Each structure stands twice: as C-alpha cells, then as structure tokens.
Amino acid sequence: MRTLTTERLVLPPWDDRFEEDLCRLSADPRIARYLGDGRPWDRARALARHREILAHWGEHGFGWRGILLRDGGDERTLGVAALNRLRRDVPGIEEPVIEIGWWVDPRYWGMGLATEAAAALRDEAFTDHGAERLVALYQPANHASGNVMRKIGMLRHGDITGPYGEAMRVYVLDRSDWAAARAVPDRAAYRTTDEV
Numbered sequence: 453m454r455t456l457t458t459e460r461l462v463l464p465p466w467d468d469r470f471e472e473d474l475c476r477l478s479a480d481p482r483i484a485r486y487l488g489d490g491r492p493w494d495r496a497r498a499l500a501r502h503r504e505i506l507a508h509w510g511e512h513g514f515g516w517r518g519i520l521l522r523d524g525g526d527e528r529t530l531g532v533a534a535l536n537r538l539r540r541d542v543p544g545i546e547e548p549v550i551e552i553g554w555w556v557d558p559r560y561w562g563m564g565l566a567t568e569a570a571a572a573l574r575d576e577a578f579t580d581h582g583a584e585r586l587v588a589l590y591q592p593a594n595h596a597s598g599n600v601m602r603k604i605g606m607l608r609h610g611d612i613t614g615p616y617g618e619a620m621r622v623y624v625l626d627r628s629d630w631a632a633a634r635a636v637p638d639r640a641a642y643r644t645t646d647e648v
C-alpha cells in the first residue's frame with residue numbers, strides 16, 4: 453500500500469481519517485449531482501461505503517485514496533480518487549478491468565487537481581496492478597469529468613444506461629495505448645480530443 457505523490461499532491465491509501473471527509477463530500481449536492489440518482493448521500497450510506505472501501509483495499513491491494521496538498525498548505529482533504537474492480541456489466545467490457553473515478557471539493561475545482569490525481573492512479577493501475585484496460589463512466593452533462601477522462605488519454609467506448617435509468621458515457625484506456633503514449637515524450641499528456 454504505497455502513497456502516490458504528484459507535483460502538487462499526496463494520494464495516501466484510504467484509512468479511517470478519510471471517513472468524515474467521505475461523509476462531507478458525498479453530502480454536498482455539487483458532488484452528488486451526477487452520481488447515480490444525483491441525490492446527496494446520507495451519513496449511513498457514506499459510512500457503509502467507507503467500510504466497503506477498506507474491504508476492497510484488503511481484497512485487491514488498491515482502491516480509493518484521499519487527495520491532499522503536498523505542501524501541507526491546507527490540511528483538509530481536497531477530494532478522493534479511486535481505482536475499483538468494475539462492479540457492473542458494461543457491454544463490450546470484459547473482466548478483469550479496473551474502473552477509475554474522482555471527486556474534488558468544489559472549492560478546488562478548475563485547478564487541474566482531478567486530472568493530476570487521475571493521471572497518477574492511471575499509471576498505478578497499469579504499473580502496479582497489471583491492468584489490461586482502464587474504464588470510466590460519466591453522465592454526459594458532467595463535462596468536467598469527461599474532460600478529465602480525455603485529458604488522461606481515455607477514448608470513448610460507447611454509451612449505456614445506468615442502474616437509475618441514467619445515461620452513462622463509457623471511456624476506456626487500453627494498456628497498449630497507454631504504453632505507446634508514454635514511449636513518445638511529446639505525447640506524454642496524451643490526446644485531449646477524441647470525440648467521434
């Protein structure tokens with residue numbers, strides 16, 4: 453269980469210190485707006501997820517991480533970034549595949565923090581956990597999250613309907629594309645437009 457660091461961020465593995473952060477972030481309507489049914493989580497739901505996150509780490513050796521500023525200027529948790537074993541059926545996506553996701557406290561939106569954290573977890577998935585494919589899903593109105601996917605090199609795979617009847621756009625990144633992009637220094641940031 454290693455802590456990831458980026459230029460500005462520290463991304464420790466999940467532990468009990470993040471329990472209250474999860475309750476605070478998931479109760480914020482701006483965070484919950486494009487998650488599932490769009491309703492903020494109550495405390496019981498957040499606490500249940502906290503326990504699931506710890507269990508996922510125990511079972512798989514990867515999972516959710518807190519997002520903290522590296523210079524310690526603000527000790528509050530700025531958000532969460534997550535790798536999960538995919539828990540739903542997505543047409544054309546076969547196991548084993550790792551799902552990636554992110555939430556950032558609205559006070560820090562637009563600073564590139566989600567993209568910076570996501571790139572670190574993307575590399576972790578391929579480097580440490582042998583992923584062959586990374587997948588991410590977002591509701592089409594959630595433009596910021598779609599932008600993060602494209603900025604870390606993910607490509608549009610298709611659309612599905614989620615468990616609440618919501619439209620969801622599916623993005624993927626295959627190991628071969630990730631490795632090819634890393635091999636070319638000029639393409640280190642990956643493609644940023646792929647709309648087809």
Ligand SMILES: CC(C)(COP(=O)(O)OP(=O)(O)OC[C@H]1O[C@@H](n2cnc3c(N)ncnc32)[C@H](O)[C@@H]1OP(=O)(O)O)[C@@H](O)C(=O)NCCC(=O)NCCS
Pocket residue numbers: 482483484486487553554555556557560561562563564565566567568589590591594595596597599600
């Ligand atoms: C999605 C989310 C994590 C993005 O966090 P962030 O730290 O602001 O993202 P970044 O600063 O890395 O921005 C990524 C890109 O999206 C763009 N962007 C940010 N907010 C945007 C918005 N409301 N509409 C359109 N684009 C937006 C940024 O400009 C950036 O693109 P650019 O570099 O080309 O300008 C944040 O909006 C969030 O926490 N949302 C609620 C939780 C959520 O929906 N998570 C994703 C579920 S799929």
